[in-house]
Amino acid sequence: MFEKLEKRLILKGTIETLTPLHIGSGKSELDIEEADLPVLKxxxxxxxxxxxxxxxxxxxxxxRILRKEGYPVCNPPDVKSMCGSTASEPGKFCLACRIFGTAGKNYSVASKVKFRDAYPLSKVEQLIQRSGIAIDRQTGAVSSRALYSVEAVPAGVKFGFELVAENLTDEELRVLWAALRSVEHSAIGGGSSRGFGKMKINIDTVIERSAKYYLGQEEEKVYAGDALEKWFAEKGCL
Ligand SMILES: [Zn+2]
Structure with a gap:
């Protein structure tokens, strides 16, 4: 497939933790001096x-939003049942695959959206530790290593947020926008059942660049404040 750079959007803002956030490091070995479940650093x-x-x-x-609204959606992460295997042509990919990419035996297409790693805007001096009781999933009994501690980022920490999106249609932008709002109203990371992972995603700037911008023939467009609200409203994102 030949792809053109029609338009690149850069959405910038912040993610602020509203409750403790635990994104684990996947580290398995236990150190008595450290949290049992450390956060990724x-x-x-x-x-x-x-x-x-x-x-x-x-x-x-x-x-989830697309299924609720009656759109066909494939079943990642199993590539056999993703549009890359099941669709007869790229034009028939489901909206999720069009935005976030697909894989499979026929097609492998990169995501139109790239999320940058989000780093704290100012130094996080102290992480919090919360204790938990491990329950054996099978028996429901308290496991032998009953007490453990979970490390988490406290509420009120701001991370820089940046998302780069290429050649999104207005419809795809609306789905992306709705999905971001839905992430915000659910949670990320571990411990969501105990209230962890709630956050505020605030997008304060959108930068729009075309191929002509990169050729030096056109200025980038920067939307912020009222102009940004108007821009989102015009795209149907509110
Ligand atoms: Zn799909």
Whole structure:
């Protein structure tokens, strides 16, 4: 497939934690001095939110919204049942695959949206520890390692948010927007059943660039404040 760069949108803003946020590092070995379930940290020992986590959650919410609205949606992550295997042509991909990409035996198409890793805007001095009781899923009994601690980013921490989207149609932008709002009203990371992971996603700037911009023939368009609200309203995103 030959692809043109029609339009690149850069959505910038912040993600503010409203309740503790736990995005695990997947580290399994236990250290008695450390939290049993540490949060993922960058090279500067600061917590961050991987773009892949944000993208994954946003895709799931987009699929839920599309299904509710009666749109056909395939079944990731099983590539055999994704549009890349089942669709006869790219024009027949479901909206989720058109926005977030697809894989399969016939087609493999990259996502139109890229979520940057989100880093704290100012240094997080202290993480919080919450204790929990491990319950054996099978028996319902308290497991032998009954007490554990969960590390989390406290409420009130702001992370920088940036999403780059290429060649989105207005319809795709509306689905992406709705999915972001839905992520915001659900949660990300672990411990959502105990209220973890609620956040506020605030998009304060949208930058629009065309191929002509990159050729130096056109200015980029920057929307913020009232102009941004108007821009979203014109796209049907409110
Ligand atoms: Zn699909």
């Amino acid at each position: 960058d090279v500067n020992d600061q917590p961050y939110i991987p773009g892949s986590t944000l993208k994954g959650r946003t895709r799931v919410e987009a699929e």
